[in-house]
Amino acid sequence: MARPVNDSYNRRVKQKKRQTAVTFRKTVLRNGLTIVTERQPIYRSLSMGVWVKVGTRNERTVEAGASHFLEHMLFKGTDKREPLDIALEIDQVGGEFNAFTSREHTCFHLLLLDRDMELGADMLTDIVLNSRFDGEEFERERKVIQQEISMVEENPEELAHDIYYELLYGKHGLGKPILGTDTSMRRIRRGDVLRYFSRYYRPEHLIVSVSGNVSHAAVVRAFRALARRDWPGRPAERPMKFRQDPAPKTKHGMWWIKRRSEQVHLIWGVPGPKYADRDRFAAYLLNIFLGGGMSSTLFQEIREKKGLAYTVYSSLESFVDSGMFTIYAACAMNQVPLCLKLIEECVGKLRRELLTEDELEVIKNNLKGTILLNSDSVEARMSSIAKNEIYFGRYVDVNEVCAMIDAVRPADIRRVARKLLARPERAVLALGPRPTPTVRAKLKPHFPSRFQR
DSSP states (O other), rough: OOOOOOHHHHHHHHHHHHHHEEEEEEEEESOOOOEEEOOOTTOOOEEEEEEEEEEEEGGGGGEEEEEHHHHHTTTBBSSSSOOOHHHHHHHTTTTTEEEOOOOSOOOEEEEGGGGGHHHHHHHHHHHHHBOOOOOHHHHHHHHHHHHHHHHHHHHHHHHHHHHHHHHHTSSSGSSOTTTTHHHHHHHHOOOHHHHHHHOOGGGGEEEEEEEEEOOOHHHHHHGGGGSSOOOOSSOOOOOOOOOOOOOOOOEEEEEEEEEESEEEEEEEEEEEOOOOOTTTHHHHHHHHHHSSTTTSHHHHIIIIIIIEEEEEEEEEEEEEEEEEEEEEEEGGGGGGGHHHHHHHHHHHHHHHHHOOOOHHHEEEEEEEEHHHHTTTTTHHHHHHHHHHHHHTOOOOHHHHHHHHHHTTTTTHHHHHHHHHOOSSSOOEEEEESOOHHHHHHHHTTTTTTOOOO
16 A cells, blocks of 8 residues: 655655755856855855956966966955954864966955855955055065965976976966066065056955855845945956967977986876867866876876876866876986886877777766866855856856766867877876986987987
């Protein structure tokens, strides 16, 4: 006999689903500011960020490092808050306040309890509208950034990647170090940074992104001060939409840069997919298979079987109009030729042979697992909805992402591998001690026209 339907129980289940359902909302204010929210009723935490759609690639020569300099300066006092007040107000409620700069955007973000949403919105609004850019603070922060640059100089892995992008993109903004250089930090003036701020930190270039247990209407109200048309320190007239110089074709060859170090830091790369490329999920899966973890092909071949390197991995970095697929390894100098040979063998095998359905299923579960675990973090969701707005102009649900991953077939992986990895435009950087004649002799036949000491 069929069990009778319990209408009261079903109503409670539906009500519970409504109470815990994730909802996305978007509002574009009249002044051009975009506000995106994803309500997560099951969490007490709240992540909120102000994203500026400019980064290192937008800087002029005299402004090199300005995006990152602004990341520091917006913590250095406003008309109503001293620098210590900014730190104390967030610390006193157990929150976290931080920022980061990339080649295409800058973000100021907070992690708070949902009860402190008004405080977070007021803090972010205050630093965007009312930062003082005090001259003494500017000079102090110049020294801090110079120390930050020195730290990179002493970290060969980070330094190698900075040099690599400079070699690939040349003088284009994508090739500039995000921190700037010691020379650019000595030369940059407060006026240069203020003009950069005035030009780009405007409502039409900003996205407010919030994820957590808070309603969209409450967020819009909390950021009402950003709805004004006349932002302090910004021209009253609305400028034309800024244009970015298109990314150039990346250079290729082999470069050996001499540095005192125990190891040689290798970066091997080829042009990769743009951020919105239709094959991006096949490329992500290819990346996981080759160098995305301890079970990856590169890790097994180079570290586990040959013992050539402690650190070896692959990565994808995508921009709006360019991208790179790279492999990094740190090894002894006399092992560089063998390490490069194994890299070529691993990518060659992936071009020739289809993955089995079982192999593909493993890396799909890896990628989906990472995405789903991140979806339990309000910080990750805040970042995701902001990036989707920047690069796609729309909301992309986690389930939609998983469905696109599931749609990838073994033939897609091989097609993308042939598209990316069959290119002759190898770009290889070796950062380390001067190569011995034996190592040079082994490498030169492979890169005769580009080999540099």
